[in-house]
Amino acid sequence: MFIFEKNSTMTTISKNLRKLRVNNTPYGQTEMANLLEIKQSTYCNWESGLSDVKSEYLPKIASILGVEIKDLFSSDSSKIEITQHNTDNKDNSMNGLVFVLTDKESVERLVDFLKDKIIQK
Numbered sequence: 001m002f003i004f005e006k007n008s009t010m011t012t013i014s015k016n017l018r019k020l021r022v023n024n025t026p027y028g029q030t031e032m033a034n035l036l037e038i039k040q041s042t043y044c045n046w047e048s049g050l051s052d053v054k055s056e057y058l059p060k061i062a063s064i065l066g067v068e069i070k071d072l073f074s075s076d077s078s079k080i081e082i083t084q085h086n087t088d089n090k091d092n093s094m095n096g097l098v099f100v101l102t103d104k105e106s107v108e109r110l111v112d113f114l115k116d117k118i119i120q121k
Helices: 008-024 029-036 038-048 054-067 104-120
Strands: 080-085 094-101
Touching: 008 038, 008 054, 029 054, 080 104
Parallel strands: none
Antiparallel strands: 080 094
8 A cells, every 4th residue: 555655745635635625526524534434534634734645545536526636636836827829020029828727716826926916017
């Protein structure tokens, strides 16, 4: 049995467990624990990052949350993709910028970032 070490991956999983549970399901921590057949305190500790999520639970967690296992490891920074499109302008000016934002939280983060930049100028 493989147990994830407490590190940035564990922190990412902890944050994602809560975010995905709240956004993708009607379940509270108690219901999640019941579905996983574990103690509520164990699930709570997973979400808070106080204990490690055992790998044997990852497939069932992903299934309950309606995501792929890899999504449990995805960091917030991967939710925003920025692509620059240029053509052969003599001055190498930018013709377009495409933002791919896959969730509401990413949109809010980008808006806050841009507001901060505009206010600073």
